[in-house]
Amino acid sequence: MVKDTVFVAYATFTALGSFVFYLSYLVTKSEKVGKIGTLLNVATGLLLTASMVTRTYITIQKGWGHAPFTNLYESMVFFGWSISVLLLLFELKYKNKTLGTFVTPFIFIILAYTSLGGPGINTEVEPLIPALQSNWLIAHVITAFLSYAAFAVSCGASIMYLLRVNKTGGFWDRLPSAETLDEINYKAVLIGFPLLTLGIVTGAAWAHYAWGSYWSWDPKETWSLITWFIYAAFLHARYMRGWRGKKAAFLSIVGFAAVLFTYLGVNLIISGLHSYA
Amino acid sequence: MKKIWEIFSSIKTAIVLFFLIATTSIIGTIIKQQPTPEGYEKLYGPTFTKVIKALELYDMYHSWWFQLLLILFALNLIICSIDRLPRILRFFKRETRIKERDYLNSLPIKCRHRAKNLTPEQAKEKVLSILKEKGFSPSEEEKQGESLYLFFEKGVINRLGVYITHFSILLVLIGGLIGSIFGFTGYITLVEGGKSNNVVLRGGFSNKPLPFEIECDKFEVQFYKNRPDVPKEYTSYVKVIENGKAVKSAKIEVNHPLVHRGIYFYQSSYGVFSSENGLLTVKIRDKRTGEVRKVQLRVGETQKVPDMGIEVKLIAFYPDFVITEEGPTTRSQELRNPAALVEIKKGNSTIKSWVFAFFPNVHEKKSDYEVKFVSFKPVFYTVLQVSKDPGVWLVWIGCILMIVAIMITFFYPHRRIFVWITPQSKGTEIALGFSTNRNQEAFKRLAEEVCEKIKKEL
Numbered sequence A: 001m002v003k004d005t006v007f008v009a010y011a012t013f014t015a016l017g018s019f020v021f022y023l024s025y026l027v028t029k030s031e032k033v034g035k036i037g038t039l040l041n042v043a044t045g046l047l048l049t050a051s052m053v054t055r056t057y058i059t060i061q062k063g064w065g066h067a068p069f070t071n072l073y074e075s076m077v078f079f080g081w082s083i084s085v086l087l088l089l090f091e092l093k094y095k096n097k098t099l100g101t102f103v104t105p106f107i108f109i110i111l112a113y114t115s116l117g118g119p120g121i122n123t124e125v126e127p128l129i130p131a132l133q134s135n136w137l138i139a140h141v142i143t144a145f146l147s148y149a150a151f152a153v154s155c156g157a158s159i160m161y162l163l164r165v166n167k168t169g170g171f172w173d174r175l176p177s178a179e180t181l182d183e184i185n186y187k188a189v190l191i192g193f194p195l196l197t198l199g200i201v202t203g204a205a206w207a208h209y210a211w212g213s214y215w216s217w218d219p220k221e222t223w224s225l226i227t228w229f230i231y232a233a234f235l236h237a238r239y240m241r242g243w244r245g246k247k248a249a250f251l252s253i254v255g256f257a258a259v260l261f262t263y264l265g266v267n268l269i270i271s272g273l274h275s276y277a
Numbered sequence B: 001m002k003k004i005w006e007i008f009s010s011i012k013t014a015i016v017l018f019f020l021i022a023t024t025s026i027i028g029t030i031i032k033q034q035p036t037p038e039g040y041e042k043l044y045g046p047t048f049t050k051v052i053k054a055l056e057l058y059d060m061y062h063s064w065w066f067q068l069l070l071i072l073f074a075l076n077l078i079i080c081s082i083d084r085l086p087r088i089l090r091f092f093k094r095e096t097r098i099k100e101r102d103y104l105n106s107l108p109i110k111c112r113h114r115a116k117n118l119t120p121e122q123a124k125e126k127v128l129s130i131l132k133e134k135g136f137s138p139s140e141e142e143k144q145g146e147s148l149y150l151f152f153e154k155g156v157i158n159r160l161g162v163y164i165t166h167f168s169i170l171l172v173l174i175g176g177l178i179g180s181i182f183g184f185t186g187y188i189t190l191v192e193g194g195k196s197n198n199v200v201l202r203g204g205f206s207n208k209p210l211p212f213e214i215e216c217d218k219f220e221v222q223f224y225k226n227r228p229d230v231p232k233e234y235t236s237y238v239k240v241i242e243n244g245k246a247v248k249s250a251k252i253e254v255n256h257p258l259v260h261r262g263i264y265f266y267q268s269s270y271g272v273f274s275s276e277n278g279l280l281t282v283k284i285r286d287k288r289t290g291e292v293r294k295v296q297l298r299v300g301e302t303q304k305v306p307d308m309g310i311e312v313k314l315i316a317f318y319p320d321f322v323i324t325e326e327g328p329t330t331r332s333q334e335l336r337n338p339a340a341l342v343e344i345k346k347g348n349s350t351i352k353s354w355v356f357a358f359f360p361n362v363h364e365k366k367s368d369y370e371v372k373f374v375s376f377k378p379v380f381y382t383v384l385q386v387s388k389d390p391g392v393w394l395v396w397i398g399c400i401l402m403i404v405a406i407m408i409t410f411f412y413p414h415r416r417i418f419v420w421i422t423p424q425s426k427g428t429e430i431a432l433g434f435s436t437n438r439n440q441e442a443f444k445r446l447a448e449e450v451c452e453k454i455k456k457e458l
């Protein structure tokens, strides 16, 4: 029987590989190199898909049969998968392969943490305790992590923006223009914000059925609300003139830091109802 | 007054409030939250405890200043919307849909074409069919001097999207407020076989009687077959009793609460009420015939086994059996060494047998019957969380509305196309103007396609 963790281990390497090739593409501007970067990212996505399918199959064989979204390990894999897919979509839409340089490191770090078994990672397939047997939970995890992935893309674009802005010539012209990066930042937030809203709402619905209260100000809930407010501020600030470019990029980075704290920081530092991610 | 209105109608204020709410919220995730400031001195020292008490940081999300922030936030939202709504409602009036031809000059996306061989009527038909392919049909048509004016639009609802979003946030806030004023949360504890209507409210200082009773028939923990250490389901089998009559029976499981008269009952926790009065299952084997029967017993109860012609009685049960100077007794209430004393009566003869869960080979030799331990289920109590929240519907409606409205705002832009068809000395001039409030780029691409097509086909 193939173990699902094997696919994740391979995906860690393809993620690293895609980063190396995207970076070389930035330097050499060779279309071939860029293509390999994209193909390796696609490979990462496929390997992670295989890992999730295998894992689901394993739970079915054990007689439990649940979707692979139930602990930190599984959510990390899905997080990596979401970023990989979203990166591909943005790349196709903007026909620019340089974004990958700044987004693939997130995938690599996530997968390395996962496959090296960082704190809180348990790769065993476990049956679901009663509280986790809920369709709301599945909807909650999927929407929350897709939104996190969108925010990862906007954070990557923002970092690029800050490096790129006010620079011209040579190497810098190989990056997308500052305006395009600002646009990508904004577009990614436009995707992330409704998904985060859905994530919070489905989480509230799950809490309503499992814990008897849709909102109890537990640290994870509160931090997701903080994150939501930061991106709401981003949207409103953008509506007012002057809050584009640098300020928007800065807000995006702060927003993604809040995302990561909501996801990992709360579990590692503060603990609450969410005994897992 | 005007100043205050200005402050509350500004997005700057909104952004300041966003940051205030977001940053102060962090406090409650660091300082332990509970209804009263008990025990904080040990944790945080006397000085800091004073601050905690003054600012109600022990329950900060319900503190006066946090509630004040939320009220300011709501006011900001309401005033901002009232302030801007008239400008938005214009878009739903006919006047704004009718434009003079000069308007074309002010539009960022436009094109003109002269069709040499077409009459205005023919040009109109062509324009209609080309725009129809893109999903636009005209909503206004007007003669303007010589020219024919046509107006197309899509997604005018987008202009309201933001307001619906904001309104839905108010609904959620109001729903939350209604819940916190008129709702309650507490717990009801039921021993198997027992009933109660007494809810102990959260905090544990007061009770609330319900207008009906809940009776627990049975509580069960199920474990996974291949993982006996992981619980699969906790189930309370209950009945709702009104005026002494059972009106409803239900199964309460985690994630599947019972709802009765707007009150939710959730499976919250459980425990062992008594491990001496539980239900013992034993197997009795007739040594001569080899026949085997399963019998379930409680302490003091007698069960007849007619086809064996015997009566079985459970005299005593010890969850954690031990022998002391005073005789057999139990060391604890946990099932560490379950043992039972069973009496079997046949005709006039009675004989007692000890049964041990962990020593299945110990039997009363003199008896014709061999008794084996099968299982023991102690008497459980189940704890149900009881909540009533009359505002929860408003919260859900608000949430659904919010998501739909955000999607409309972001992804269904208001797109308008203005067309003037003017007869000229030779042929007809067609002028098109395009305007949208979002995603200019995508609409520009669509506009270019339309213009290309008009140039080619007309």
Ligand code: HEM
Pocket: A229, A232, A235, A236, A239, B008, B009, B010, B011, B014, B073, B076, B077, B080, B084, B162, B165, B166, B169, B406, B409
């Ligand atoms: C957490 C609460 C809030 C959420 C989720 C929210 C959501 C939104 C969204 C999604 C937009 C559209 C942004 C865009 O077009 O890119 C928006 C626009 C806007 N919001 Fe909010 N909002 C909130 C609170 C507020 C508050 C308190 C105010 C008070 C001033 C406000 C004022 C505005 C204004 C003036 C606009 C622009 C309207 C326009 O396009 O004409 N919002 N809001």
